[in-house]
Amino acid sequence: MVKKHVVLVALLALLMSALAACGGGGGGGGNANSANLTVWAMGAEGDNLKTLATSFTQQNPGIHINVQSIPWSDAHAKLLTAVAGKQTPDVAEMGTTWMAEFAKTGALDTPPSSISSSQFFSSAWSTVVSNGTAYGVPWYVDTRVLYYRTDIAQKAGITSPPKTWDELLADARAMQQKGGAKYGISLQSNDWEEFLPLVWQDGGRVYNNGSFNFNSPQVVDALSFYQTFFKEGLTPTTEPPGFDVSQGFIQGTLPMFISGPWEMGLIKQNGGAAMDGKWAVAPVPGKMTNTSFIGGSDLVVFKNSPNRDAAWKFVQYLIDPSVQARWYSIVGDLPAVQAAWNSGTLASDKNLQVFHTQLSNTQAPPTITNWEQIANVIDNDLQQTCLGKSSPQQAAQDMQQKASSIGSGQ
Amino acid sequence: MSSITNTITPATEAARKAPPPSDVRRHNLAGWLFATPWVVIFVVFMAFPIIASLILSFTDFGIANLQDPFNLHFIGLQNYGRLAHDQLFLTAALNTIIVVVIGVPLNVGLALLIAIGVNRGVRYVRAIFRVGYYLPVVTSIVAIAVVWRFLLDPDAGLVDNLLRLVGLHGPNWLGDPSLALPSVIFVVIWRNVGYAMVILLAGLQGVDPTLYEAAHIDGAGAFARFRYVTIPMMRPVLLFVTVITSIGFLQVFQEPYVMTQGGPLNRTLTISQYLIQQGFDFFNQGYASAMAYVLFLAIVILTLVQFRLLRPQT
Numbered sequence: 052m053v054k055k056h057v058v059l060v061a062l063l064a065l066l067m068s069a070l071a072a073c074g075g076g077g078g079g080g081g082n083a084n085s086a087n088l089t090v091w092a093m094g095a096e097g098d099n100l101k102t103l104a105t106s107f108t109q110q111n112p113g114i115h116i117n118v119q120s121i122p123w124s125d126a127h128a129k130l131l132t133a134v135a136g137k138q139t140p141d142v143a144e145m146g147t148t149w150m151a152e153f154a155k156t157g158a159l160d161t162p163p164s165s166i167s168s169s170q171f172f173s174s175a176w177s178t179v180v181s182n183g184t185a186y187g188v189p190w191y192v193d194t195r196v197l198y199y200r201t202d203i204a205q206k207a208g209i210t211s212p213p214k215t216w217d218e219l220l221a222d223a224r225a226m227q228q229k230g231g232a233k234y235g236i237s238l239q240s241n242d243w244e245e246f247l248p249l250v251w252q253d254g255g256r257v258y259n260n261g262s263f264n265f266n267s268p269q270v271v272d273a274l275s276f277y278q279t280f281f282k283e284g285l286t287p288t289t290e291p292p293g294f295d296v297s298q299g300f301i302q303g304t305l306p307m308f309i310s311g312p313w314e315m316g317l318i319k320q321n322g323g324a325a326m327d328g329k330w331a332v333a334p335v336p337g338k339m340t341n342t343s344f345i346g347g348s349d350l351v352v353f354k355n356s357p358n359r360d361a362a363w364k365f366v367q368y369l370i371d372p373s374v375q376a377r378w379y380s381i382v383g384d385l386p387a388v389q390a391a392w393n394s395g396t397l398a399s400d401k402n403l404q405v406f407h408t409q410l411s412n413t414q415a416p417p418t419i420t421n422w423e424q425i426a427n428v429i430d431n432d433l434q435q436t437c438l439g440k441s442s443p444q445q446a447a448q449d450m451q452q453k454a455s456s457i458g459s460g461q
Numbered sequence: 462m463s464s465i466t467n468t469i470t471p472a473t474e475a476a477r478k479a480p481p482p483s484d485v486r487r488h489n490l491a492g493w494l495f496a497t498p499w500v501v502i503f504v505v506f507m508a509f510p511i512i513a514s515l516i517l518s519f520t521d522f523g524i525a526n527l528q529d530p531f532n533l534h535f536i537g538l539q540n541y542g543r544l545a546h547d548q549l550f551l552t553a554a555l556n557t558i559i560v561v562v563i564g565v566p567l568n569v570g571l572a573l574l575i576a577i578g579v580n581r582g583v584r585y586v587r588a589i590f591r592v593g594y595y596l597p598v599v600t601s602i603v604a605i606a607v608v609w610r611f612l613l614d615p616d617a618g619l620v621d622n623l624l625r626l627v628g629l630h631g632p633n634w635l636g637d638p639s640l641a642l643p644s645v646i647f648v649v650i651w652r653n654v655g656y657a658m659v660i661l662l663a664g665l666q667g668v669d670p671t672l673y674e675a676a677h678i679d680g681a682g683a684f685a686r687f688r689y690v691t692i693p694m695m696r697p698v699l700l701f702v703t704v705i706t707s708i709g710f711l712q713v714f715q716e717p718y719v720m721t722q723g724g725p726l727n728r729t730l731t732i733s734q735y736l737i738q739q740g741f742d743f744f745n746q747g748y749a750s751a752m753a754y755v756l757f758l759a760i761v762i763l764t765l766v767q768f769r770l771l772r773p774q775t
Binding site: 127128131134135152155156157158240241287288289290291292420421423424427431434435438440460 | 637743
């Protein structure tokens with residue numbers, strides 16, 4: 052096993068030294084009306100982007116698009132290798148938390164000034180900005196809201212979804228004690244994406260202008276609140292990898308959880324008609340604010356591409372409001388462009404309206420190169436706290452110390 | 462015997478012993494030519510990467526070097542020094558040691574018991590047993606780990622459901638911090654025991670039956686025969702199995718990666734998992750290379766110790 056990794060590590064070094072010589076700059080942006088573009092996209096996007104690419108080519112007959120689908124699990128490594136070997140595609144989908152890392156490699160082109168940042172949700176735009184410069188544009192977004200079982204809530208005497216931390220805790224207790232559910236809520240003991248919004252809701256920021264701020268009252272506060280659910284047995288302590296919360300939600304053992312839009316499809320698919328009218332979504336409960344997490348994907352153009360002008364043209368097509376709305380109807384990705392929400396299902400569906408409301412109250416994690424490592428530190432200390440191995444104060448101090456020694460990498 | 466078959470004349474014998482120098486060169490050349498495909502592959506895919514990663518382990522090679530690979534800094538032994546203070550690495554090292562110290566003797570011991578059983582107890586269905594125990598070895602580790610993850614599930618898993626039938630409340634095998642590592646070790650052994658068993662079985666069948674007969678006549682009981690005949694005769698085989706098992710267990714990766722992803726509380730995080738995380742998730746390749754070399758050294762030292770302890774006694 053290890054031999055294999057040693058080999059991998061060094062093969063990469065070999066590849067880089069071999070290709071370093073034949074790199075060379077990109078030169079001009081190419082012909083904006085005639086090009087063959089290679090586009091990498093992940094998961095469902097990769098499988099369905101061809102539909103949009105065909106429509107684009109009908110409007111721009113000179114530009115042909117070759118969509119390559121990459122599984123999410125390989126995407127990070129594949130993109131890094133492509134950058135190392137200078138064999139990048141023209142356009143690629145990019146996970147929002149990877150942006151800073153790839154910006155640092157110097158491989159990404161900056162978007163043309165004709166793309167206005169104000170058309171996007173502001174927190175979505177913040178995911179493409181690293182050290183003050185934009186390196187791509189938001190493509191689609193997701194945010195997390197509260198899912199709850201209305202029938203169990205009714206049995207527990209709850210009339211409206213919880214709006215504050217205190218109400219969330221009280222409702223979780225009621226659903227377990229009076230509502231007949233095995234647990235009150237499903238929280239993950241090692242998921243920073245679920246935990247970090249609590250710090251934001253309390254008015255805290257874990258990173259600001261080059262320094263980490265984990266050892267703050269807000270972080271301790273958020274940790275103590277989160278820990279309460281585990282201490283009181285309101286949530287299962289650990290979940291296996293690949294855990295699917297919608298199963299427990301449908302069975303009624305996990306009557307509440309906080310997650311993204313993809314769960315709506317899973318509940319309808321796995322629960323069928325029996326679940327109709329038994330569940331609803333609501334904006335996340337808050338303290339000072341009701342901030343939730345924003346995720347999704349961005350679109351980037353690589354500097355190496357000889358067809359950068361045509362590539363940006365395709366990107367601009369993908370962020371056109373009507374195309375964004377059509378993209379929602381094809382794969383269910385929530386539009387990053389605000390204007391796309393003004394018509395059709397996106398404007399009329401009750402559940403989608405909750406996501407729309409929540410989206411204007413979201414935040415993205417800091418766009419710093421070492422974020423994946425910092426996130427790993429949070430996951431570890433969060434689990435220590437949830438399983439009662441360290442106090443919120445200890446965990447906050449530990450996060451601060453480890454994050455500082457890793458550094459932002461900027 | 463030699464006097465009968467030795468019809469070679471002294472002249473031809475001398476020629477065989479010392480062929481003319483040009484012949485040697487030609488033979489050597491031919492030999493190298495035959496070996497070339499392997500040598501080229503070895504140098505390009507093994508020797509070069511191994512040396513390159515040794516060099517990397519003394520540098521700060523990271524994400525910024527992707528575009529500019531030669532802009533790296535030699536930082537001496539800093540990566541190694543950092544390892545000594547990295548809590549997660551120490552946790553991973555401790556877990557790996559536990560896997561080896563508990564897993565290897567259990568694996569070899571169990572394999573020996575099964576081998577003896579298959580060798581002597583069941584005469585007619587031996588082939589079926591051999592295949593049964595060996596099957597996990599040739600099955601994909603990931604598939605095995607996924608299946609065991611389902612079997613050990615606290616709500617839907619077969620194991621806890623069986624316990625429930627007899628009125629016991631089964632634990633959360635993979636979710637409980639104190640049970641996760643033992644559960645992982647169990648699955649690792651379940652998968653690997655067949656390999657050790659097959660090698661030991663071959664060793665057992667190689668022991669001369671007359672030795673047992675002689676011991677029996679001398680009045681040795683079953684245990685004495687095992688202790689004073691089987692074990693000494695099996696020493697080389699036991700050494701081989703122990704060394705191979707230890708090397709495998711030191712690098713255990715897939716089972717915890719699939720079943721627990723290192724959790725809960727990093728109780729099942731192994732060195733190999735942490736190495737991949739640092740090298741490929743975070744792209745700290747210099748640091749990851751240093752870790753790989755520490756693991757390599759540990760393997761070398763453990764192997765040397767085992768050779769010393771289990772060497773054939775004359």
